[in-house]
Amino acid sequence: MEALVGKKCVVIVGGGVAGSLLAKNLQNFADVHLIDAKEYFEIAWAGMRCIVEPSFAERSVIKHSEYAPNATIICSAAVGVTENEVTTEDGHRTAYDYLVIATGHNDTTPATKQEKLSNYQSEQEKIKAANSILIVGGGPSGVELAGEITTDFPGKKVTLVHRGSRLLEFIGEKAGKKALDWLTAKNVEVILGQSVDLNSCTDGSWLLSNIRGRVCRS
Template sequence: MAGLGAEKKIVVVIGGGVAGSLVAKSLQNNANIFLIDEKEYFEITWASLRSMVEPSFAKRSVISHSEYLSAVVNITDTDVLTKKGSQIPYDYLVVATDHTQNSASTKTEKISQY
Protein backbone atom coordinates (compact mmCIF):
# COMPACT_ATOMS: atom_id res chain seq x y z
CA MET A 1 0.00 0.00 0.00
CA ALA A 2 2.75 2.45 0.88
CA GLY A 3 5.84 2.75 -1.28
CA LEU A 4 9.29 3.90 -0.22
CA GLY A 5 9.09 7.40 1.15
CA ALA A 6 5.32 7.49 0.77
CA GLU A 7 3.21 8.30 3.79
CA LYS A 8 1.14 5.37 5.01
CA LYS A 9 -2.58 5.63 4.35
CA ILE A 10 -5.01 5.68 7.26
CA VAL A 11 -7.48 2.80 7.31
CA VAL A 12 -10.34 2.75 9.80
CA VAL A 13 -11.93 -0.66 10.35
CA ILE A 14 -15.29 -0.63 12.12
CA GLY A 15 -15.99 -4.01 13.68
CA GLY A 16 -13.53 -6.15 15.60
CA GLY A 17 -15.06 -9.52 14.74
CA VAL A 18 -13.44 -12.11 12.52
CA ALA A 19 -13.61 -10.08 9.29
CA GLY A 20 -12.59 -6.73 10.78
CA SER A 21 -9.75 -8.22 12.84
CA LEU A 22 -8.44 -10.11 9.81
CA VAL A 23 -8.47 -6.97 7.67
CA ALA A 24 -6.71 -4.95 10.38
CA LYS A 25 -4.10 -7.66 11.00
CA SER A 26 -3.35 -8.12 7.30
CA LEU A 27 -2.92 -4.37 6.68
CA GLN A 28 -1.08 -3.43 9.89
CA ASN A 29 2.39 -3.32 8.27
CA ASN A 30 1.27 -1.29 5.25
CA ALA A 31 -1.10 1.30 6.72
CA ASN A 32 -1.95 3.14 9.91
CA ILE A 33 -4.86 1.06 11.20
CA PHE A 34 -7.60 2.11 13.60
CA LEU A 35 -9.76 -0.84 14.66
CA ILE A 36 -12.95 0.25 16.40
CA ASP A 37 -15.39 -2.04 18.18
CA GLU A 38 -17.92 -1.42 20.93
CA LYS A 39 -17.29 -4.76 22.63
CA GLU A 40 -14.21 -5.23 24.79
CA TYR A 41 -13.57 -8.71 23.41
CA PHE A 42 -13.04 -10.71 20.25
CA GLU A 43 -14.94 -13.99 20.23
CA ILE A 44 -13.79 -17.02 18.30
CA THR A 45 -17.35 -17.85 17.34
CA TRP A 46 -16.68 -21.33 15.99
CA ALA A 47 -15.56 -22.29 19.53
CA SER A 48 -18.96 -21.39 21.02
CA LEU A 49 -20.31 -24.94 20.99
CA ARG A 50 -17.32 -26.25 22.90
CA SER A 51 -17.63 -23.37 25.37
CA MET A 52 -21.25 -24.33 26.01
CA VAL A 53 -20.32 -27.85 27.06
CA GLU A 54 -16.98 -26.90 28.62
CA PRO A 55 -17.42 -23.39 30.11
CA SER A 56 -13.76 -23.11 31.13
CA PHE A 57 -12.86 -23.21 27.41
CA ALA A 58 -14.62 -19.85 26.94
CA LYS A 59 -11.71 -18.12 28.69
CA ARG A 60 -9.54 -19.14 25.73
CA SER A 61 -12.07 -18.32 23.01
CA VAL A 62 -13.11 -14.84 24.22
CA ILE A 63 -10.09 -12.56 23.91
CA SER A 64 -9.72 -8.99 25.20
CA HIS A 65 -9.28 -6.17 22.75
CA SER A 66 -10.34 -3.30 24.97
CA GLU A 67 -7.50 -0.98 23.90
CA TYR A 68 -9.69 0.34 21.12
CA LEU A 69 -13.03 -0.04 22.90
CA SER A 70 -15.57 2.44 21.59
CA ALA A 71 -18.68 2.67 19.46
CA VAL A 72 -19.08 4.67 16.27
CA VAL A 73 -21.71 7.39 16.40
CA ASN A 74 -21.15 9.09 13.04
CA ILE A 75 -19.35 8.55 9.75
CA THR A 76 -18.63 11.26 7.20
CA ASP A 77 -16.80 11.10 3.88
CA THR A 78 -13.53 11.81 5.69
CA ASP A 79 -13.89 10.99 9.40
CA VAL A 80 -15.33 8.59 11.95
CA LEU A 81 -16.64 9.96 15.26
CA THR A 82 -16.62 7.59 18.25
CA LYS A 83 -18.85 7.60 21.30
CA LYS A 84 -15.82 8.62 23.37
CA GLY A 85 -15.49 11.77 21.26
CA SER A 86 -12.52 10.78 19.12
CA GLN A 87 -12.62 12.03 15.55
CA ILE A 88 -10.52 9.74 13.35
CA PRO A 89 -9.74 10.82 9.77
CA TYR A 90 -9.36 8.08 7.19
CA ASP A 91 -8.24 7.44 3.63
CA TYR A 92 -10.08 4.11 3.51
CA LEU A 93 -12.97 2.85 5.62
CA VAL A 94 -13.90 -0.80 6.18
CA VAL A 95 -17.27 -1.52 7.81
CA ALA A 96 -17.20 -5.09 9.12
CA THR A 97 -19.73 -4.93 11.91
CA ASP A 98 -20.61 -8.13 13.71
CA HIS A 99 -24.02 -9.61 14.34
CA THR A 100 -25.94 -8.69 17.48
CA GLN A 101 -26.92 -12.12 18.75
CA ASN A 102 -26.69 -11.29 22.45
CA SER A 103 -26.35 -8.39 24.82
CA ALA A 104 -22.94 -9.23 26.32
CA SER A 105 -20.65 -6.24 25.99
CA THR A 106 -17.85 -7.27 28.34
CA LYS A 107 -15.63 -10.32 28.27
CA THR A 108 -16.83 -11.34 31.75
CA GLU A 109 -20.50 -11.16 30.68
CA LYS A 110 -19.79 -13.25 27.60
CA ILE A 111 -17.93 -15.95 29.52
CA SER A 112 -20.69 -16.10 32.14
CA GLN A 113 -23.18 -16.97 29.36
CA TYR A 114 -21.40 -20.29 28.97
Protein backbone atom coordinates (compact mmCIF):
# COMPACT_ATOMS: atom_id res chain seq x y z
CA MET A 1 0.00 0.00 0.00
CA GLU A 2 1.42 3.41 -0.92
CA ALA A 3 1.48 6.10 1.74
CA LEU A 4 -1.26 8.71 1.44
CA VAL A 5 0.16 11.96 0.09
CA GLY A 6 0.97 14.44 2.84
CA LYS A 7 -0.21 12.06 5.56
CA LYS A 8 -3.92 12.72 5.14
CA CYS A 9 -5.93 12.64 8.35
CA VAL A 10 -8.23 9.63 8.60
CA VAL A 11 -10.73 9.63 11.46
CA ILE A 12 -12.26 6.27 12.30
CA VAL A 13 -15.30 6.20 14.56
CA GLY A 14 -15.73 2.81 16.20
CA GLY A 15 -13.20 0.32 17.56
CA GLY A 16 -14.83 -2.95 16.61
CA VAL A 17 -13.49 -5.42 14.05
CA ALA A 18 -13.77 -3.12 11.01
CA GLY A 19 -12.56 0.08 12.68
CA SER A 20 -9.68 -1.59 14.52
CA LEU A 21 -8.44 -3.47 11.48
CA LEU A 22 -8.51 -0.31 9.38
CA ALA A 23 -6.64 1.68 12.04
CA LYS A 24 -4.00 -1.03 12.28
CA ASN A 25 -3.49 -1.19 8.51
CA LEU A 26 -3.47 2.58 7.89
CA GLN A 27 -1.45 3.78 10.88
CA ASN A 28 1.83 3.92 8.93
CA PHE A 29 0.34 5.55 5.86
CA ALA A 30 -1.92 8.23 7.31
CA ASP A 31 -2.51 10.38 10.37
CA VAL A 32 -5.04 8.01 11.94
CA HIS A 33 -7.37 9.02 14.76
CA LEU A 34 -9.44 6.19 16.23
CA ILE A 35 -12.45 7.35 18.22
CA ASP A 36 -14.04 4.77 20.50
CA ALA A 37 -15.94 4.95 23.79
CA LYS A 38 -13.72 2.17 25.15
CA GLU A 39 -9.94 1.87 25.20
CA TYR A 40 -9.77 -1.65 23.78
CA PHE A 41 -10.71 -4.00 20.98
CA GLU A 42 -12.42 -7.20 22.06
CA ILE A 43 -12.64 -10.49 20.19
CA ALA A 44 -16.36 -10.76 20.88
CA TRP A 45 -16.75 -14.37 19.79
CA ALA A 46 -14.37 -15.39 22.58
CA GLY A 47 -16.72 -13.99 25.23
CA MET A 48 -18.18 -17.29 26.44
CA ARG A 49 -14.71 -18.75 26.90
CA CYS A 50 -13.68 -15.63 28.84
CA ILE A 51 -16.58 -16.07 31.26
CA VAL A 52 -15.43 -19.49 32.42
CA GLU A 53 -11.69 -18.78 32.04
CA PRO A 54 -10.98 -15.09 32.76
CA SER A 55 -7.26 -15.51 32.00
CA PHE A 56 -8.28 -16.17 28.39
CA ALA A 57 -9.58 -12.59 28.24
CA GLU A 58 -6.03 -11.30 28.67
CA ARG A 59 -5.46 -12.40 25.07
CA SER A 60 -8.84 -11.43 23.63
CA VAL A 61 -9.20 -7.93 25.14
CA ILE A 62 -6.51 -5.74 23.57
CA LYS A 63 -5.91 -2.05 24.10
CA HIS A 64 -6.13 -0.03 20.89
CA SER A 65 -2.72 1.47 21.66
CA GLU A 66 -1.14 -2.00 21.63
CA TYR A 67 -1.99 -2.92 18.04
CA ALA A 68 -2.05 0.66 16.67
CA PRO A 69 0.82 2.48 18.44
CA ASN A 70 1.17 5.02 15.63
CA ALA A 71 -2.48 6.06 15.72
CA THR A 72 -4.06 8.65 17.98
CA ILE A 73 -6.60 6.97 20.26
CA ILE A 74 -9.47 9.12 21.49
CA CYS A 75 -11.34 7.25 24.21
CA SER A 76 -14.70 9.02 24.10
CA ALA A 77 -17.99 8.55 22.27
CA ALA A 78 -18.55 10.53 19.07
CA VAL A 79 -21.55 12.82 19.46
CA GLY A 80 -21.41 15.03 16.38
CA VAL A 81 -20.19 14.89 12.78
CA THR A 82 -19.91 17.73 10.26
CA GLU A 83 -18.39 17.83 6.79
CA ASN A 84 -15.02 18.71 8.31
CA GLU A 85 -14.74 17.37 11.87
CA VAL A 86 -15.95 14.98 14.54
CA THR A 87 -16.90 16.07 18.07
CA THR A 88 -16.68 13.65 21.00
CA GLU A 89 -18.54 13.51 24.28
CA ASP A 90 -15.60 14.97 26.18
CA GLY A 91 -15.52 18.01 23.87
CA HIS A 92 -12.62 16.86 21.69
CA ARG A 93 -12.87 18.09 18.08
CA THR A 94 -10.93 16.34 15.31
CA ALA A 95 -10.74 17.58 11.73
CA TYR A 96 -10.42 15.00 8.97
CA ASP A 97 -9.68 14.48 5.31
CA TYR A 98 -11.36 11.07 5.31
CA LEU A 99 -14.00 9.84 7.74
CA VAL A 100 -14.92 6.21 8.38
CA ILE A 101 -18.02 5.35 10.40
CA ALA A 102 -17.61 1.83 11.79
CA THR A 103 -19.75 1.98 14.91
CA GLY A 104 -21.59 -1.32 14.41
CA HIS A 105 -24.35 -1.95 16.96
CA ASN A 106 -24.85 0.04 20.14
CA ASP A 107 -23.76 -1.84 23.23
CA THR A 108 -23.04 -0.92 26.84
CA THR A 109 -19.57 -2.08 27.78
CA PRO A 110 -16.88 -1.01 30.28
CA ALA A 111 -14.60 1.79 29.11
CA THR A 112 -11.32 0.29 30.31
CA LYS A 113 -9.64 -3.07 29.77
CA GLN A 114 -9.27 -3.62 33.51
CA GLU A 115 -12.99 -3.09 34.08
CA LYS A 116 -13.79 -5.58 31.31
CA LEU A 117 -11.45 -8.20 32.79
CA SER A 118 -12.98 -7.63 36.22
CA ASN A 119 -16.43 -8.26 34.75
CA TYR A 120 -15.31 -11.62 33.38
CA GLN A 121 -13.77 -12.51 36.75
CA SER A 122 -17.02 -11.64 38.50
CA GLU A 123 -19.04 -13.83 36.12
CA GLN A 124 -16.73 -16.78 36.72
CA GLU A 125 -17.05 -16.36 40.50
CA LYS A 126 -20.84 -16.51 40.16
CA ILE A 127 -20.56 -19.75 38.20
CA LYS A 128 -18.15 -21.27 40.71
CA ALA A 129 -20.46 -20.36 43.60
CA ALA A 130 -23.62 -21.74 41.95
CA ASN A 131 -24.89 -25.26 42.59
CA SER A 132 -27.06 -25.20 39.46
CA ILE A 133 -27.19 -22.95 36.41
CA LEU A 134 -30.14 -22.19 34.13
CA ILE A 135 -29.45 -20.95 30.61
CA VAL A 136 -32.39 -19.50 28.68
CA GLY A 137 -32.15 -19.84 24.90
CA GLY A 138 -30.76 -22.59 22.69
CA GLY A 139 -29.19 -20.44 20.01
CA PRO A 140 -25.43 -20.24 19.40
CA SER A 141 -24.71 -18.25 22.58
CA GLY A 142 -26.76 -20.47 24.88
CA VAL A 143 -25.37 -23.67 23.43
CA GLU A 144 -21.80 -22.39 23.58
CA LEU A 145 -22.16 -21.16 27.17
CA ALA A 146 -23.64 -24.48 28.29
CA GLY A 147 -20.75 -26.29 26.64
CA GLU A 148 -18.11 -24.04 28.17
CA ILE A 149 -19.55 -24.35 31.68
CA THR A 150 -19.98 -28.11 31.63
CA THR A 151 -16.46 -28.54 30.25
CA ASP A 152 -14.75 -26.44 32.91
CA PHE A 153 -17.18 -27.26 35.74
CA PRO A 154 -18.38 -30.82 35.07
CA GLY A 155 -19.86 -31.08 38.55
CA LYS A 156 -22.34 -28.24 38.01
CA LYS A 157 -25.97 -28.98 37.22
CA VAL A 158 -26.63 -27.11 33.97
CA THR A 159 -30.11 -26.75 32.48
CA LEU A 160 -30.72 -25.26 29.04
CA VAL A 161 -34.28 -24.17 28.22
CA HIS A 162 -35.25 -23.38 24.64
CA ARG A 163 -38.71 -22.46 23.37
CA GLY A 164 -38.12 -23.98 19.94
CA SER A 165 -38.41 -27.63 18.95
CA ARG A 166 -34.65 -28.02 18.40
CA LEU A 167 -31.39 -26.28 19.19
CA LEU A 168 -29.69 -23.93 16.73
CA GLU A 169 -32.86 -23.59 14.70
CA PHE A 170 -31.47 -21.23 12.06
CA ILE A 171 -28.78 -23.79 11.17
CA GLY A 172 -29.46 -27.22 9.67
CA GLU A 173 -31.12 -29.95 11.70
CA LYS A 174 -27.92 -32.01 11.74
CA ALA A 175 -26.05 -29.27 13.65
CA GLY A 176 -28.85 -28.94 16.19
CA LYS A 177 -28.98 -32.70 16.72
CA LYS A 178 -25.22 -32.90 17.15
CA ALA A 179 -25.27 -30.07 19.71
CA LEU A 180 -28.11 -31.76 21.60
CA ASP A 181 -26.34 -35.11 21.66
CA TRP A 182 -23.10 -33.56 22.86
CA LEU A 183 -24.74 -31.55 25.63
CA THR A 184 -26.84 -34.41 26.94
CA ALA A 185 -23.78 -36.68 26.87
CA LYS A 186 -22.18 -34.12 29.20
CA ASN A 187 -25.20 -34.36 31.56
CA VAL A 188 -26.68 -31.01 30.54
CA GLU A 189 -30.46 -31.11 30.93
CA VAL A 190 -31.99 -29.70 27.75
CA ILE A 191 -35.66 -28.71 27.83
CA LEU A 192 -37.19 -27.97 24.44
CA GLY A 193 -40.55 -26.40 23.62
CA GLN A 194 -40.66 -24.28 26.76
CA SER A 195 -40.10 -20.65 27.58
CA VAL A 196 -39.12 -19.11 30.89
CA ASP A 197 -41.26 -16.50 32.63
CA LEU A 198 -38.57 -14.00 33.58
CA ASN A 199 -40.96 -12.24 35.93
CA SER A 200 -41.46 -15.36 38.03
CA CYS A 201 -38.04 -15.42 39.69
CA THR A 202 -38.45 -15.80 43.46
CA ASP A 203 -35.67 -16.87 45.81
CA GLY A 204 -33.50 -18.06 42.93
CA SER A 205 -36.17 -20.27 41.32
CA TRP A 206 -37.84 -19.98 37.91
CA LEU A 207 -41.21 -21.12 36.62
CA LEU A 208 -41.46 -22.63 33.15
CA SER A 209 -44.45 -21.23 31.31
CA ASN A 210 -45.16 -24.25 29.10
CA ILE A 211 -45.40 -27.59 30.88
CA ARG A 212 -45.70 -29.47 27.59
CA GLY A 213 -42.01 -29.06 26.83
CA ARG A 214 -39.79 -32.01 25.97
CA VAL A 215 -36.98 -32.85 28.37
CA CYS A 216 -33.83 -34.31 26.84
CA ARG A 217 -31.37 -36.16 29.04
CA SER A 218 -28.48 -38.50 28.41
